[in-house]
Amino acid sequence: MLKHVLIFFRLLRTGWVLIRHDALVPKEYAPLVPWPIRFFGAMSRVFSLGNRKGNAGERFANALEDLGPAYIKFGQILSTRGDMFDPVFAEGLSRLKDKVPPFPMTKAEDMLAAEWGAPWADKLASLSEPIAAASVAQVHKGVLKTGETVAVKILRPNIQRLMTRDMDVINMVANLAHKFVPHLRRMRPKEFVKEARRAVMLELDLRLEAAAASELSEVGQDTGLFRVPGIQWDLVGKNVMVMEWIDGLHFSDPSILTREDINREDLARKVIQSFLASTFEFGVFHADMHEGNLIVDKDGNLVLLDFGILGRLGDAEIRFEIDTLYGFLQRDYQKIAEVHFDIGYVPPHHSVEEFASALRAVGEPIFGKKASDVSMAKVLLQLLEITEIFDMPMQPQLILLQKTMMQAEGVARRLDPEFDMWEAARPIVEKAVRRELGPEGIINDFLDGLDRTRKTLETIPGATENIAKLAQAWADGEIDLSRPTAPAAQAPKQSPLRPVAYVGIGAALALGGAWAWAQL
Ligand SMILES: Nc1ncnc2c1ncn2[C@@H]1O[C@H](COP(=O)(O)OP(=O)(O)O)[C@@H](O)[C@H]1O
Ligand SMILES: [Mg+2]
Known part of the structure; x- marks a missing residue:
């Protein structure tokens, strides 16, 4: 009972943050929803004054960023479902930034000590300040006693608890959507959230990410199309993953588009072929191939990073x-x-x-x-x-x-x-x-x-x-x-077959909000 009351209050908070960004009943979609919700939306828009920059997708993304890690993660998974939204919304949502301030060095040291059962200095010769921080984990650069440079990925402290808590709220929204918006049932909101929850929980165990890296590494070797950092298994645990440090140029670095020593045609081909070959030959693929997770190393090899999400086909x-x-x-x-x-x-x-x-x-x-x-x-x-x-x-x-x-x-x-x-x-x-x-x-x-x-x-x-x-x-x-x-x-350049459907997630949340309102 108490749990439900807590979830309910968090739901209200979620609704409030969405309202602040005009993302609960976005003005763009108001004409699509029944009049009571439209009316509610119009009233609520008073609270988003000064906060209405960008399209509905961008505003929704901003709200999720304010709401914290679980929402950011959920938004990322949602943004992978371009089929559910109109393209403008999907594009806006895809700009969701997974940038969170890093947690302090002392916390990182505590996490390492807890995982390794000894101070980090027993295992590493040096450890840098965080070089990248996202909603689930942050990455440090380190050096092993043997002199090898490594990347040390550490989960955020307490992330499990935080995720479970917030996913409960998201789950409630999905249940409400399922109950009150029959049109959404074909999208299986409950299954989607269940699936998203599972994906998020999998990402909260770095041993699984290390295993995924090692699986893809075999595919890379077999196809000769890409490489994956080697895993330092003796230093891997649920909260920590240590792997070979990759020196090279990140695809997210704009200079990749102009540098003379980069063979862009070759890299473009490798990106597509890596994906297709691993899918069709091994039934498994890296499902998060954005620029931040790709590097070209000194020898021109494509290197994949970040194995939180693997796709599998039977x-x-x-x-x-x-x-x-x-x-x-x-x-x-x-x-x-x-x-x-x-x-x-x-x-x-x-x-x-x-x-x-x-x-x-x-x-x-x-x-x-x-x-x-x-x-x-x-x-x-x-x-x-x-x-x-x-x-x-x-x-x-x-x-x-x-x-x-x-x-x-x-x-x-x-x-x-x-x-x-x-x-x-x-x-x-x-x-x-x-x-x-x-x-x-x-x-x-x-x-x-x-x-x-x-x-x-x-x-x-x-x-x-x-x-x-x-x-x-x-x-x-x-x-x-x-x-x-x-x-x-004369085949098309875009894959024409993309199962598509439209869902007004705003409408679902609006219903959730309206329902919550009615309970007050
Ligand atoms: N093995 C590595 N070598 C070099 N840099 C790395 C390595 N692993 C991670 N990084 C850096 O850390 C960033 C975040 O790592 P990533 O595994 O993508 O974490 P997240 O799941 O938070 O996106 C990467 O974009 C990259 O800049
Ligand atoms: Mg990444």
């Missing part, structure tokens, strides 16, 4: 993504539609042909156009309508994949404005198609003791016929992957 999902990408490369909308039905993303009572036709309506107008000529807003809106018409539920793991693809594409394009995403993707996608659908793939299926085949068949009804058909086509020489296809030559 076999069926990998095959689905490959089919979809390849389908768009080939402009084969029927095929894309079929795989959506096969995997169950579109409920079976809909017509495959109608779905294919809807995809064609999105895909065709943007083929052959330069990315800069395509109105993303229009494409997103159209896809939103499709997902709604065809009752498609959101697929969190695929949304994370799409978001990372967009993020990686953005990084690559800033490095090299002429960058052709599809050209970079082609060798990886073709290799994957060959593996999945070619004779090798079929033989491998058998060699895997038929286990994988069984699993695949369980998840993809109709897969047997498709594989048989494709194998036949392959044998008949109808599939020639070495020859660039005409449509592919």
Whole structure:
């Protein structure tokens, strides 16, 4: 009971901070909500005078920054769901800054001593002041007794308690949204918050981050496309992670765009290919590929940092993504539609042909156009309508994949404005198609003791016929992957298939606020 009262008061505080930033019922969205909420919004706007700079997304981001670490983290996860918002809001929210003042050196020393059971000086020759501080952790530079330079990442003191407390509030907002806004149910607000909570809690254990780094390091070695700092396992604990220090140029450093010794085309290609190859070949990907987490080292290698979020795809999902990408490369909308039905993303009572036709309506107008000529807003809106018409539920793991693809594409394009995403993707996608659908793939299926085949068949009804058909086509020489296809030559620069839907998170929070108000 007491807990609920406390959560309720925190909910009020949350609502208040949002009101102060005109982010509870943002003026931009007022026309979309029922009149009592609109009225409430208009009244509440009195309190945000002088605090209304930027669009609704930016104001929401500012409010989350004021609310503290859990909200910042939640906002970051939310901003990965570009599918849920209109593009302007999503763009504003993506400017959320994860900058928090560092905690004092004495606290950092206490954390190290508690984790290592001895003063830090027993393990390290030196330790710097914090060089970077974010909502969950901060990083120091250190030197081991052996002389090796390392990065020492330390969790914020008490972060577990703080996160649990604030996530309870966010959870309550989601429950309210689920209860009072039927339109939002398709977005599964409760599941989303549960998923976000899980992701945040995973980030609060640096042993898991070290494990993720080590897993990706193997992928990097295997593909030869990127590198990951080596982990100093004997100094890793729940609250501390020690790893090789990477010297090099951060992608967030503006000089990366002008320096003569930097091969930007090559780096752009490596960013995209690293992401695609690890996804399609290993089913795992670094899901936070923004500039702050990327470095180019002295030898021109791409180095990935920060392994708080890994995305994972199962076999069926990998095959689905490959089919979809390849389908768009080939402009084969029927095929894309079929795989959506096969995997169950579109409920079976809909017509495959109608779905294919809807995809064609999105895909065709943007083929052959330069990315800069395509109105993303229009494409997103159209896809939103499709997902709604065809009752498609959101697929969190695929949304994370799409978001990372967009993020990686953005990084690559800033490095090299002429960058052709599809050209970079082609060798990886073709290799994957060959593996999945070619004779090798079929033989491998058998060699895997038929286990994988069984699993695949369980998840993809109709897969047997498709594989048989494709194998036949392959044998008949109808599939020639070495020859660039005409449509592919004018393929779009942006991935056109982004499951999209719109949610008025403001409306959800507004309802929460209104409800809280009514209880007073
Ligand atoms: N191994 C490393 N070598 C060099 N710098 C590092 C290393 N690890 C982290 N950093 C620096 O610390 C910053 C924050 O580290 P990161 O792991 O991204 O933490 P966060 O999860 O807080 O974003 C990075 O952007 C980078 O500047
Ligand atoms: Mg980072």
